[in-house]
Every structure is written in C-alpha cells, then in structure tokens.
Amino acid sequence: MGSTTHNPDHAALVLGIESSCDETAVALVTGDRRIVAQRIASQEAEHAPYGGVVPEIAARAHAERLAPMLQAVMADARLGLADVDAIAATAGPGLIGGVMVGLVSAKALAMASDKPLMAINHLEGHALSPRLADPDLAFPYLLLLVSGGHCQILGVEGVGEYRRLATTIDDALGEAFDKTAKILGLGYPGGPAVERLAREGDPGAVALPRPMKGSKEPHFSFAGLKSAVLRAHESGDHTAADIAASFQQAAVDCLIDRLGHALAAGKWPALVVAGGVAANQTVRAALEALAAQHDMRFVAPPLALCTDNAAMIAWAGCERLPLGQSDPLDIKARPRWPLDPEAEKVRGAGVKA
Numbered sequence: 385m386g387s388t389t390h391n392p393d394h395a396a397l398v399l400g401i402e403s404s405c406d407e408t409a410v411a412l413v414t415g416d417r418r419i420v421a422q423r424i425a426s427q428e429a430e431h432a433p434y435g436g437v438v439p440e441i442a443a444r445a446h447a448e449r450l451a452p453m454l455q456a457v458m459a460d461a462r463l464g465l466a467d468v469d470a471i472a473a474t475a476g477p478g479l480i481g482g483v484m485v486g487l488v489s490a491k492a493l494a495m496a497s498d499k500p501l502m503a504i505n506h507l508e509g510h511a512l513s514p515r516l517a518d519p520d521l522a523f524p525y526l527l528l529l530v531s532g533g534h535c536q537i538l539g540v541e542g543v544g545e546y547r548r549l550a551t552t553i554d555d556a557l558g559e560a561f562d563k564t565a566k567i568l569g570l571g572y573p574g575g576p577a578v579e580r581l582a583r584e585g586d587p588g589a590v591a592l593p594r595p596m597k598g599s600k601e602p603h604f605s606f607a608g609l610k611s612a613v614l615r616a617h618e619s620g621d622h623t624a625a626d627i628a629a630s631f632q633q634a635a636v637d638c639l640i641d642r643l644g645h646a647l648a649a650g651k652w653p654a655l656v657v658a659g660g661v662a663a664n665q666t667v668r669a670a671l672e673a674l675a676a677q678h679d680m681r682f683v684a685p686p687l688a689l690c691t692d693n694a695a696m697i698a699w700a701g702c703e704r705l706p707l708g709q710s711d712p713l714d715i716k717a718r719p720r721w722p723l724d725p726e727a728e729k730v731r732g733a734g735v736k737a
Contacts, residue, residue: 396469396705399493400698401454403446403486404478404506405532406430406437409694410450410457412468415702417516419695421460425449432572436562443481450489465497470710472701475503476718477533483717491713500710502701506692507723510658511540512703513696514685521683526652528643528671531659532558532575535604537646538723540656543703548724549646553732554607557635558661563610564631567617568624578628579664585629590616592634597641602649603730604642609634636670643671647678654681663690 395415402409411422427445431437458464473490476483487503494501510529515521524541526549535556539547555563558575565574570581592612595605613631616622622630643655655675661667668684675682689696704710 398470398472398698398701399468400694401473401486401490402692402694402697403482404474405692406442407692408446408449410453411694411698412461413695413698413702421457422695423453423457424693435566435572439479439481442479446482446485450485468499470500470502470701470705472502472504472697474506474697476721478506480717480719487717502704503711503715504697504700505721509696509700512700513658513689514656514683516699517685518683525654525656528657529659530557530661532556546723548727550602550642551730552604553730554605557606560606560610564613567614581625582629582632585625587629587633589626590622590630592630594634594637597638602645632666636667640670640674654683656683658685660691663687
C-alpha cells in the first residue's frame with residue numbers, strides 16, 4: 385500500500401466510504417486524481433455458501449470491519465482527520481443495512497471534524513469513476529452502466545446531470561451472470577467464473593435468445609436469457625463451457641444492439657462503460673469495436689475501479705466539492721435512488737433502476 389503526504393495548498397482530499405453491498409471499502413482521493421490510500425474487504429467467503437449476498441450477513445460484516453479499516457487507511461496515508469477536506473459516503477441505492485452503516489459512520493466523522501458531508505449515489509460513483517482514471521474524459525459522454533443490480537444507458541452531461549436513455553425491464557446483466565454461474569455450479573461471485581469458463585467453450589454452440597434485440601423500445605431484458613440457460617443446462621445436451629460461452633455472447637449481442645439503438649438517436653464524443661460487468665474482457669472488446677465503428681473514443685476504468693470501491697465514492701466527492709455541493713447531517717439512506725428521477729417509468733421491474 386503506497387502512501388503520500390497531503391499538502392493543503394494542493395488539491396482537496398476527500399475520504400470515501402462504500403458499503404452498499406458486499407464490499408467494505410475506504411479510500412482517500414485527491415482532486416488531482418491521486419488515490420492516496422485505499423482498502424477493500426471482500427465478503428466472498430461469508431456469502432459463498434449461499435450462492436449470493438445475504439443482506440443481514442453483509443450489514444454485520446460492514447459494522448465489524450468499517451472502523452478498523454478507517455483507522456488503517458488513515459495510518460497508511462500517515463494523515464489525520466484534520467487533513468481531510470470532506471467526507472463522502474454511499475447513501476444508496478443498495479442493501480439498506482449496509483448503506484446505513486457507512487452513512488452513519490460518515491456523519492459521525494463529519495460532525496466530529498466539522499467537515500462537509502457528501503451523500504453519494506452509488507451509481508454516480510460508477511458514472512464518474514472513468515474520469516478519475518482518465519483526465520481527458522470530458523462531459524458529455526454516453527455511459528453504459530452494467531452491474532449486478534443495474535443495467536442502464538445514460539447521457540452523462542455533468543456532475544449531477546444524468547439523462548437515462550435505457551434501463552432493464554427485468555433483471556440486470558450482472559444478475560444474469562450470477563444466475564448463470566449458479567445454474568452451472570460455478571460458485572460465487574459468478575461473473576468472473578462465467579467469463580473464465582467461457583474461454584473454454586464455443587459461443588455458437590447453444591442457441592440462446594437475444595431479448596429485445598431489434599426492438600423499437602430502447603431498453604434491456606435478461607430474464608428470458610436466464611431461463612434459456614437453465615433449460616439448456618437441464619437438457620444435458622451441452623457442456624457447461626459451451627453454455628457459458630453462448631450465454632456471454634448472447635449478453636454481448638444484446639448490449640451492442642441496445643447501444644446501437646441509443647447511438648442512432650444522437651451523437652456522443654465518447655462511449656464509456658462502468659460497473660462490475662465492465663471488468664469482463666469480452667464485453668470491453670465488443671464495446672471498443674462499437675465505438676470505433678462510430679468514430680467515438682472508448683473509455684473504460686481500470687479493473688480495480690469497475691467493482692464496488694471507495695475510491696469512486698471519494699472521487700465523486702472531489703467532483704462535487706468545488707461546486708459547493710454538500711448534504712445535511714440528517715440525510716437518509718436510500719435503498720433505491722435513480723440517477724435520473726425524471727425519467728419515464730418503464731414496464732416491468734425497470735422502475736427499480
């Protein structure tokens with residue numbers, strides 16, 4: 385773990401806390417894009433026996449780990465709370481117990497240090513994270529946000545300015561990856577396991593649907609694809625590797641088709657991907673090729689910034705700080721929190737996005 389000394393004459397320093405799902409994370413990030421120190425504690429071992437995240441177990445783990453992690457990150461940086469310019473924490477959306485652990489801790493730190501509190505939308509953390517790694521990425525840009533809980537296409541027009549162009553009407557893509565992994569007996573977390581197994585299979589071996597492909601609606605759907613994977617597995621006619629590869633290819637085809645729909649509706653200088661599924665190399669390669677076809681820049685954050693982390697939350701705080709944006713200490717945690725609250729509601733379960 386590297387460390388550096390913060391000079392108050394230089395860029396602002398923000399302490400970030402992330403606890404929305406099954407990673408407890410703390411980071412110190414500066415406004416000039418330096419990750420001064422960070423730590424992430426995974427809960428994979430705790431949730432693996434259940435094949436997915438158990439909210440009560442996750443909240444308990446956050447409560448046990450967060451205080452020691454805060455102390456460790458400050459020690460790594462050789463800094464004190466007085467050196468920090470603001471406290472940022474995920475305030476939603478996510479598993480409400482875990483979100484409350486992080487937000488309450490951030491409130492206490494902000495109150496004790498008399499520093500601004502920034503209640504960050506977890507999705508905004510993902511949306512802005514590519515700008516932490518790429519100083520040349522300017523607003524506006526077209527964002528594909530793909531994770532375990534969300535699958536959206538957004539126009540990112542500025543800090544706090546998000547226009548939702550598409551969402552999922554049922555399941556998120558990361559959820560479909562995890563369900564496929566569970567069907568194939570690959571364990572948890574499922575996304576990386578499916579990607580690894582897919583390298584050994586034939587992506588054209590299993591005839592799987594491409595839900596919404598060619599539809600005039602702009603949205604995503606993955607529930608039918610999950611059901612088709614289950615039927616293919618139960619048939620006994622295909623290897624697990626072929627099913628994994630075919631599923632991954634079907635998912636990529638859906639992403640490219642839906643993004644093509646969005647690109648046909650307007651011009652954007654850059655195509656950006658963020659969220660946990662952005663770590664998938666097959667997905668990245670397909671998106672990069674799509675961007676090249678449309679003469680757009682393609683930007684993807686480093687793998688470490690794709691999955692849930694506190695650096696992206698701290699960076700969102702860094703983006704908000706010079707704009708004078710902060711939040712009151714009585715702000716509440718939110719299990720659901722759309723980036724574009726004015727977006728038209730869609731059929732199915734898309735309202736959760």
